[in-house]
Amino acid sequence: MSETISPTFTFVKGGVFYFSRRIPRELLRHYSSPRIAFSLRTRSARVAEARARKAADQLDDYWFALRSQDAELPGKHMLRFGNSGPSGLGTATTVNSSAFVLLSEAVEIYLQQKGKGRPDTFRRAAERACGYVIDACGDKHLDVYTKADANAFRDALISRGLAGSSLTRVFGTVRAVTNFAASEQGLSLSNPFAGVYYDRTAGVSDRNSIPKEALGIIQRKCREADDDLRWLVAMVSDTGMRLAEAAGLTKEDIVLQDDGSLFARVCPHPWRRLKTKGSERDVPLEGEARWAAERVLEQQSPSQFAFPRYNSKGATNANAASAALNKWIKEHGLEGYTMHGFRHSMRDRLRAVECPADVVDQIGGWQTDGVGHGYGSGYPLDVLRKWMKAVT
Incomplete structure (x- = not known):
């Protein structure tokens, strides 16, 4: 020819x-x-x-x-026919061509393989992120989307008022869905949703470390209120745990040792996953965290949960806890501080007493750099407790 x-x-x-x-x-x-x-x-x-x-x-x-x-x-x-897409059109699975995959179909491919055993939030995040793309650019075949579509998608997200951190999360989900579906279907794809420019700091507020004076005010208010919400605040304030980690604890996760000391066993549960494998750990309960744990264990509630209020529907509702507790902190004149600030504060407090960095990482469940840190089982609990007593 x-x-x-x-x-x-x-x-x-x-x-x-x-x-x-x-x-x-x-x-x-x-x-x-x-x-x-x-x-x-x-x-x-x-x-x-x-x-x-x-x-x-x-x-x-x-x-x-x-x-x-x-x-x-x-x-x-x-x-x-498979699940209907946004248009209500079923996809004939017996004759659908692998080279032409709609974004709505890509979501189902992604969830069928990657969503097994994952919480509902995983499915909702994928459907929501790709739904934003479909709203802005239409439900197209993966290899038809262009950089102009990706930029239009970015502009649509910005017009919704999403902060830079939220844009990063949404774009990451869309890239994951499209890359995985393309790989599964043997489709060669240059992903237009990669490398899209936007201001990653736009709308992102600083998560300020809570200073000693403000910490004392909050902890005193917790003692005065003496209810389950304030026990949760106190628990986080003197452990540096992530809010979801503390809110998803069971009473059995709060362990009383022979010497009378307490620690919280942070481990994955069906109702609350952990952020990373390194997040699984034992955290000594000292100071106000010990007071909160004792108050939890004194309750005669039939619930297995330490904080039943946020575990009533089969999953730990950390978002609801965050909204309620951040509002409470703000109402007490502590503008600019959030529950996550306790986590920053704990790291600063441990630094101030010259706690070794890898001990700090183990207490907070942070990733420690270096291959060597992956060996062994970490510091014993009594070593961690020594440093926690130094800051409470």
Whole structure:
């Protein structure tokens, strides 16, 4: 074949062959554009012809699947359809082409494989992030999205008022979904949602470490109120635990030792996962954290949870706890401080008594750099307790 004649369904731009095919009129309602066009990534007419024919055949199969949903075909009732996408259109799993995957289908592929055993929040995050893309750019095949679509998606998120940290999280989820689905389907993809510029600091407030004076005020208020909400605040204030870690504790996780000391066993539960493997640890309970633990254990509640209020629906609701407790802290004139500030504060307090950095990391469940730190079982509890007593 002559290299100067474009094969069927192709055109040449800058010496590179592109696939181009008009979408049948009766199927236009399923698409956001009247034509499908993408690079075949070759300058050879022979290679372009083979790739274009394969793409055309796959499109014919896919369009047959779309048409079969409206036509009265023999055996139509035996076709297997997956979950409906945002348009309400079921996907015929028996004939769907792997080379043409809609974003809504990519979400299901991702969740079917990666979502096993994960909490509902994992599914909601993937569906929400990709739903934002579909709202802004339409439900397109993965290889049809462009950098212009990614930029439009970014602008739509900014217009929603999302902070830079939230944009980073949403873009990360979209990239994970598209990359995984493309890999699973054998689709070569240059992900347009990678490398999108935005101000990562926009709208992000500093999580200030809570100073000693403010810490004392909050802890005194906890003693005065003496209820389950304030026990949770006190527990976090003198351990540096993440709020979700403390809120998801059971009474059995608060362990009384033979010498009368207490520690909290932070471990994964079906209702509350841990952020990292290093988050699993034992934390000595000293100062106000010990007072809070004792008050929890004194209660005659039939619930297994230390803080039943935030574990009533099968999952620890740390977001609700954060909203309520941050509001309470603000009401006491401590503007600019949040529950997460206790975690920053604990690290500062341990630094102030010259606690070794790897001990600090073990107490807080932070990742310690270096291969050597992965060996052994860490410091014994009595060593950790010595440093916790030094700061409480």
